[in-house]
Amino acid sequence: MRFLLSFTALGMVVFSDGKVPPKKVAAIVTEYRHNSHADVIVGRLLQTYTLDDKGERPNLKLVSLYLDQTPKNDTGHKWAKKHGVPIHKTIRGALTLGSGKLAVDGVLLIAEHGNYPRNAFGSQAYPKRRFFEETQKVFRESGHSVPVFVDKHLSDNWADAKWCYDVSRELDFPLLAGSSLPLLWRYPPLDVSKNAELQDILVTTYHSPDAYGFHALEVLQCLVERRASGETGVRRVKCLEGNAVWQAGKDGLYDVKLLNAAIARAKHHSAQLGKRPLEQLVKKPILFHIQYRDGLKASIINLDGATWEWCAAWREKGKENIQSTLFWTQEKRPYGHFTFLVQGIENTFHTNKPTWPTERTLLTTGLLDALLRSKSKGGEIIETPHLAIPYKSDWSWKEPPAPPKERPWNKQ
Numbered sequence: 001m002r003f004l005l006s007f008t009a010l011g012m013v014v015f016s017d018g019k020v021p022p023k024k025v026a027a028i029v030t031e032y033r034h035n036s037h038a039d040v041i042v043g044r045l046l047q048t049y050t051l052d053d054k055g056e057r058p059n060l061k062l063v064s065l066y067l068d069q070t071p072k073n074d075t076g077h078k079w080a081k082k083h084g085v086p087i088h089k090t091i092r093g094a095l096t097l098g099s100g101k102l103a104v105d106g107v108l109l110i111a112e113h114g115n116y117p118r119n120a121f122g123s124q125a126y127p128k129r130r131f132f133e134e135t136q137k138v139f140r141e142s143g144h145s146v147p148v149f150v151d152k153h154l155s156d157n158w159a160d161a162k163w164c165y166d167v168s169r170e171l172d173f174p175l176l177a178g179s180s181l182p183l184l185w186r187y188p189p190l191d192v193s194k195n196a197e198l199q200d201i202l203v204t205t206y207h208s209p210d211a212y213g214f215h216a217l218e219v220l221q222c223l224v225e226r227r228a229s230g231e232t233g234v235r236r237v238k239c240l241e242g243n244a245v246w247q248a249g250k251d252g253l254y255d256v257k258l259l260n261a262a263i264a265r266a267k268h269h270s271a272q273l274g275k276r277p278l279e280q281l282v283k284k285p286i287l288f289h290i291q292y293r294d295g296l297k298a299s300i301i302n303l304d305g306a307t308w309e310w311c312a313a314w315r316e317k318g319k320e321n322i323q324s325t326l327f328w329t330q331e332k333r334p335y336g337h338f339t340f341l342v343q344g345i346e347n348t349f350h351t352n353k354p355t356w357p358t359e360r361t362l363l364t365t366g367l368l369d370a371l372l373r374s375k376s377k378g379g380e381i382i383e384t385p386h387l388a389i390p391y392k393s394d395w396s397w398k399e400p401p402a403p404p405k406e407r408p409w410n411k412q
Helices: 037-047 076-082 091-096 128-142 158-171 211-224 243-250 256-263 337-351 358-376
Strands: 004-007 013-015 023-029 060-067 106-110 148-151 175-178 185-187 198-205 234-241 286-292 297-302 310-316 323-328
Touching: 023 037, 023 091, 023 337, 037 060, 037 076, 037 106, 037 337, 060 076, 060 091, 060 337, 091 128, 106 128, 106 337, 128 148, 128 158, 148 337, 158 175, 158 358, 175 337, 175 358, 198 211, 198 256, 211 286, 211 297, 211 310, 211 358, 234 243, 234 358, 243 256, 243 286, 256 310, 256 323, 286 358
Parallel strands: 023 060, 023 106, 106 148, 148 175, 198 297
Antiparallel strands: 004 013, 185 323, 198 310, 234 286, 286 297, 310 323
């Protein structure tokens, strides 16, 4: 028999056996299929961190599920049935467990994947605002709120993202959001020095400018927020495409030496890399150029066709050499990097404090919106007074343990 013993310094209940009871979690997702974000995030609450019922479990208990769409390859119903988790027809039902009042300790909003339109600037318009609206309605009606995690960006557009952020402040609940990328393995295990005077920084990315471009922005932001000034916000951005990207390097808009240092860290790349010019390997190069309010300039270059990873290179004042590293994702089951994301969620839900700054993802969301607007206007400079978002981060990257054993992506 377990007896209530005490509360920890973080406000968590501790029972006589020394264990903190799991937080009850509702998951609101767009779709749940094999290898989707719902599968690799929510699935860890059901099938352990290794997605095979053999690993450790987060101290979170999935008690309800809402599925916005059910594709032919849906696996959500199978896993919910196996683990006795009810699937509700409404978000309200999932949050109240049918009681009419908020009945969970935390909410996961996983709006990634599914059949949804794109907005006018090319970003997938997932129903994040709708999910958030229905969640905060239950909070208001119940007279209290609980922590919320929003997977990846807060929304496909700035107005909705800022609204979500403002609501979290108004109702005073912890809002955690963002990508798993800042938490990844890094080869070599480097970070921008705390309080460094950053002189220049460049990140490489691949695939789509919206979904993967957001990941690249999170890589960038988790590094630059460590600089001496802290985060000051962004003054202006622009997005270039095609030959203009290579010309920008020749004109000094970004440092080609940083680009080469970043590329040198890539493990997954074309066999022709180094043998043929980048211009021949990368058919559709894209450059995100960002000017921060304190004068720092940053670049993100999409090198799809040459490399298929996220790498970063930067210069710090007082250090002679360029620093560079690879942000490595495990691209097979169990996609171990999502364990670190779930651990961040777990910490937030138990401590009622965001594990990393919410402002980081507010800023990266606004950056992606502004950059895609520039892209749609042929590289026009976009002034961003609304992205004057200063913050200080006490979050620090910690080198993760060795990756778990891999198995093919198409296996359970």
